[in-house]
Amino acid sequence: MSAQTQAPRATRPPVDDLDPSVPGFEASGGDWDDIAREAIGEERIVVNMGPQHPSTHGVLRLMLEIDGETVTEARCGVGYLHTGIEKNMEFRNWTQGTTFCTRMDYLAPFFQETAYCLATEKLLGITDDVPERASVIRVLMMELNRVASHLVALGTGGNEMGATTVMTVAFTAREEILRVFEAVTGLRMNHAYVRPGGVAVDVPDGVDAQARHAIAEVRKYLGQLGDLMLANPIFKARLTDVGTLDLTGCMALGITGPVLRSTGLPYDVRKAFPYCGYETYDFDVPTDTAADSYARVVLRIEECYQSLRIAEQCLARLADTAGAPVMVGDRKIAWPAQLSVGTDGQGNSLDHIRTIMGSSMEALIHHFKLVTEGFRVPVGQAWQTVEHPRGELGVHVVSEGGTKPYRAHFRDPSFNNLQAVSVMCEGGQVADVVVAVASLDPVLGGVDR
């Protein structure tokens, strides 16, 4: 199944400067012994892993140069999921932008939405005008989303190591949170719920009971996950001292999130540069000093508990602010929509439309202008970061005074963190590559945008 390389070839060489005097081999399946026999005497075997591989967390392509079972060089290939979201956002108005950026990191949609909206609000100069209830809802959604995202990280990470039960428990727990999302936003992912100025619609009645039930259930499942993983000798042997990256390496490579905190630095944007009122919530930033894959699993579980703690504080505040607005009072910015649940699902409130259509011609004109044209954002640029489950998510928005972003750039933590794959994998075993990549928890939708 393998053959001496002849040009032309179906795939381009993994490294462009491949010395033509060195014979290369390409194999696409077959018995490894046969391939190895043909490659005998060959120092350098390059194994291409992905982009369609169940253990690469999506369409990540890993190019591994191996010597026996040892990885001597590891490189990533990304871009297979590039959909031009940033470019698309330049052709839609500021409010429609949330619909696009929510699709970047599809496991953590609320973080992109919130970061983008906070940046837009900074340019508009309305950061202090965003109602408290809107901020509380944003925090609640983000923290539940963090738990859901960490559960996928733990579940798929476990699955990639063959621990299927970890996966089933984690996904069952995540389901509880997705039900809350569905009740609040109407969707399980791609919500477009956070809007510049607030959120699209207030939380429905009964969300308190539902969220409290979900939190209790998730705590139960997190306990099960902890029992399954944390003291399991096989699991520990598989993860301890694998994929290590010390503090110096993290700072040099711009690695943030659980990977950075596993080195002992308690850097968390929620504490360092608070937004959405995080300084008023009571929570801890867990750290570890082992800087290996196992420490990151422990940290993710601990962060889930901390997030649930914040979510409970949010629920208490929601009860206190019942009936308060969830969108800025400025009618030049607030999206003039009122959603309600009808017999055919969630949609525009007919009463609201009747008021607009029937009461005033100016109201109708205003509604039409705001929805079709959108609001204008003052000239300038803004930078906003939030603590994403995978690290620091940065949004750079530029406005030229129009109704559409002139440029919206997302510094996705997965994209940046994948740079660490070489450092974390080289010198280790091929099988440990999977563990190391799982501990980075990249989501390729965010990497490629």
Added chain:
Amino acid sequence: MSDGTSADKPVPQPEEVVGPRAGELVSGSGSAGRPHHGPEVVAVRRGMFGVHDSGDTSGYGGLVQPVAMPGAATRPYGGWFDEAVDILAEVLGDAGVAFDDAVERVVVDPPGERAELTLHVAREHLVAVCRALRDDQDLRFELSLGVSGVHYPHDTGRELHAVYHLTSVTHGRRIRLEVACPDADPHVPSTTSVYPANDWHERETWDFFGIVFDGHPGLARIEMPDDWPGHPQRKDYPLGGIPVEYKGATVPPPDTRRSYS
């Protein structure tokens, strides 16, 4: 648009702005910057309501509004900004680089307590500025959060901008560096020797904007296929969308649709 506002007319300056939205559109035009480093006109908006073809029914067809990014700030900048800029000037001076040569303009924007500090850095001094910002113990911007590109086709001679966001975990501060280069000579020195984290981000900016980062260890495309022609995030890159046809009417691709000016 048949009233003499031809496209070859010289670009109006911010102080010439007239019309109802003058104050809103030209932010920073009131600040007293050095004349050659005044507000950068990045776009010129003509008319209103997106009427660009024949028949100016809006009555606003003659409206010409230059759009300028915020201009140079005057001291005091506020907060820790003055101190940081002073220390940077001192550290650069020790390294033999004059501050005024390295930093073209200091911008503090948006107004208010959430102001962000932006240093417009001359590209030849970018690496020295980064090194000073990272290494000096009173600055210590040790974490780079990547590179973002922006294309301003109207900013003649400075069309392509690379924007760096640095964070000081030690001091809890953030700073933005902005470097401009002309479209005809799209070269900016690579900062990977100071911030290895910028490796992929510079590849991304090369991929999307065509800025060549000199000294980068392997400036290959990262998101687009290796043989992709052009740099898609540039404003002059054609979208090439497919017109949507419905009941005989066609909706053109987004970049050729009527839009609000």
